[in-house]
Amino acid sequence: MQTMSKQQKQIIRTVDEDGVLSHWRDWHWQLRHCVRDLDTFEKALGVQLDARMREDFARTVAKFPMSITPYYLSLINTSDLANDPVFRQAFPSPLEMIISRGDMADPLHEGEDSPAPCVTHRYPDRVLFLVSNTCSMYCRHCTRKRRVGDLASIPSREEMRAGMDYIRHTPQIRDVLLSGGDPFLLSDERLDEILTELDGIDHVEVVRIGTRTPVVLPQRITDSLVDMLRMHHPLWINTHFNHPRELTASARRALTRLADAGIPLGNQSVLLAGVNDCPRIMRALVHKLVANRVRPYYLYQCDLSEGLSHFRTPVGKGIQIMESLIGHTSGFCVPTYVIDAPGGGGKIPVSPNYLISWSTNKVVLRNYEGVITTYKQPDSHEPIFCNRDCENCSLQLGLEDADEWKAVGIEKLMADHDETISLVPAGNGRYQRREDDA
Ligand SMILES: *Cc1c(COP(=O)(O)O)cnc(C)c1O
Numbered sequence: 001m002q003t004m005s006k007q008q009k010q011i012i013r014t015v016d017e018d019g020v021l022s023h024w025r026d027w028h029w030q031l032r033h034c035v036r037d038l039d040t041f042e043k044a045l046g047v048q049l050d051a052r053m054r055e056d057f058a059r060t061v062a063k064f065p066m067s068i069t070p071y072y073l074s075l076i077n078t079s080d081l082a083n084d085p086v087f088r089q090a091f092p093s094p095l096e097m098i099i100s101r102g103d104m105a106d107p108l109h110e111g112e113d114s115p116a117p118c119v120t121h122r123y124p125d126r127v128l129f130l131v132s133n134t135c136s137m138y139c140r141h142c143t144r145k146r147r148v149g150d151l152a153s154i155p156s157r158e159e160m161r162a163g164m165d166y167i168r169h170t171p172q173i174r175d176v177l178l179s180g181g182d183p184f185l186l187s188d189e190r191l192d193e194i195l196t197e198l199d200g201i202d203h204v205e206v207v208r209i210g211t212r213t214p215v216v217l218p219q220r221i222t223d224s225l226v227d228m229l230r231m232h233h234p235l236w237i238n239t240h241f242n243h244p245r246e247l248t249a250s251a252r253r254a255l256t257r258l259a260d261a262g263i264p265l266g267n268q269s270v271l272l273a274g275v276n277d278c279p280r281i282m283r284a285l286v287h288k289l290v291a292n293r294v295r296p297y298y299l300y301q302c303d304l305s306e307g308l309s310h311f312r313t314p315v316g317k318g319i320q321i322m323e324s325l326i327g328h329t330s331g332f333c334v335p336t337y338v339i340d341a342p343g344g345g346g347k348i349p350v351s352p353n354y355l356i357s358w359s360t361n362k363v364v365l366r367n368y369e370g371v372i373t374t375y376k377q378p379d380s381h382e383p384i385f386c387n388r389d390c391e392n393c394s395l396q397l398g399l400e401d402a403d404e405w406k407a408v409g410i411e412k413l414m415a416d417h418d419e420t421i422s423l424v425p426a427g428n429g430r431y432q433r434r435e436d437d438a
Pocket residue numbers: 120121122123126127128177347
C-alpha cells in the first residue's frame with residue numbers, strides 16, 4: 001500500500017468523521033461514502049463553485065443524480081477542474097438538460113428486443129443479461145442514464161429467474177454478457193449463484209462480465225472475489241477505461257489480480273468530446289491498457305441517449321483516431337470502432353478505408369503511411385458451389401451442427417445455397433407499391 005495523498009486524507013475526513021485511513025481499501029466503505037451532494041464535493045476537494053454552477057447543479061441532479069466514489073473523486077485534478085477528464089465524467093453538467101434533435105430515451109431499443117425480463121436478445125447467439133441496476137459512480141455519459149437510481153428498474157428475484165429460464169430454454173445462446181448497472185456491485189455470493197447457474201446450462205459456452213469497478217472502485221477486486229471468479233471459467237471481463245489517467249496504481253493492481261486468475265480482459269471506451277477525443281490520448285490509453293494485459297476491444301461512438309449531446313463528436317473524429325492507431329502501433333492495441341445503431345441494429349464497425357479500387361485481377365490498397373500498393377489476385381479461382389453437403393465437400397469441414405447453420409444478413413446474400421438476391425427494409429415504399437399492384 002502506498003502512502004495516502006493529502007487529497008485522499010481530506011476526502012476521508014470529509015465523507016466520514018470516524019473514517020480511518022485503512023477504510024480507503026474497503027469497497028463497502030467506499031460505496032457507503034459515495035459523494036452525492038455539492039457541499040461534500042466542495043469540502044472534500046477544497047474547491048468552491050460559483051453561484052451559477054451551484055444552481056445548475058441542483059437542476060441537473062434533480063433529473064440525473066450524482067454519485068462518485070471517494071476513490072474516483074481523489075483522481076480529480078483540482079488545479080484545472082473544468083478541463084479535467086475525471087471531473088467531466090463524474091460531475092453533472094447543465095448541458096445534460098439539453099435534449100437535442102435526434103436524442104432518444106432508449107436509442108438502442110433495449111426494451112423492444114427483450115423477450116424476457118432483464119434480457120436483451122439482439123444477436124443470434126448471445127444475450128445481454130442485466131443483473132444489477134446500481135453503479136458505484138454514475139458516469140455522466142451513461143447510455144442507460146434514464147434508469148440510473150430508478151428503484152422500479154431494480155431486477156427482482158422473480159424477474160432474474162425468468163431471464164435465466166429464457167437463457168436455459170434458448171439453445172442458440174452460447175454467450176451470456178452480464179451487465180447492468182454493474183454486476184460487481186452484487187455480493188460475491190449472489191454473483192457466484194448466478195455464475196453457477198449459468199455453468200449448469202450446457203449450451204452456454206462462455207460468460208462475460210462488463211464492469212467499471214476496476215476504474216471507479218478498484219477496491220472491489222478483492223482476493224475473495226477473484227478466487228470465486230476463477231471457479232467459473234471460461235469467464236471474460238470487459239472493463240471501461242476512457243482516459244490514461246484512470247490507470248492508477250490501484251487500478252493496475254486490480255487488473256493484475258484478474259489477469260493472474262486467467263481471466264482474459266478487454267476494454268470498451270466511449271469516444272467523449274473533451275475527455276478523450278484526441279489521437280494522442282487514445283494512443284496513451286491503449287498502450288497503458290495492453291501493458292496491463294487488457295486488450296482494447298471496442299471504441300464506441302457516443303450514442304443518441306438524451307442529455308449526451310455535449311459529449312458527442314463527429315464520426316470523423318473516431319475515424320481520425322483509428323487512422324492514427326492502425327499500422328502505427330501493435331495490432332492488439334487497436335480497438336474496433338463501432339456505432340451502436342439506433343433502433344436496435346446492433347454494433348456496426350466503421351473504419352478508415354484501405355481498399356482504394358479493384359479490377360478483376362488486382363486490388364489497389366493504401367497503407368497507414370499513404371503508400372499505394374497492389375495485390376494481385378489469382379488468375380483463376382474455381383468456386384466451390386456450396387449446397388451445405390459438408391460430408392461430400394472437398395473442404396471436409398466436419399463441423400458438428402453444421403446442418404443447423406443458417407446464414408443471415410449480408411452473409412445470406414453471399415451463400416450459394418440461398419436464393420435471396422436482395423435484402424429489403426420492411427416498409428420500403430417501392431416494394432409496398434408492388435404488393436398493392438399485385
Ligand atoms: C454489445 C452487445 C452484445 C455483445 O456484442 P459483441 O459484439 O459480441 O461484444 C450483445 N447484446 C447486446 C444487446 C449488446 O448491446
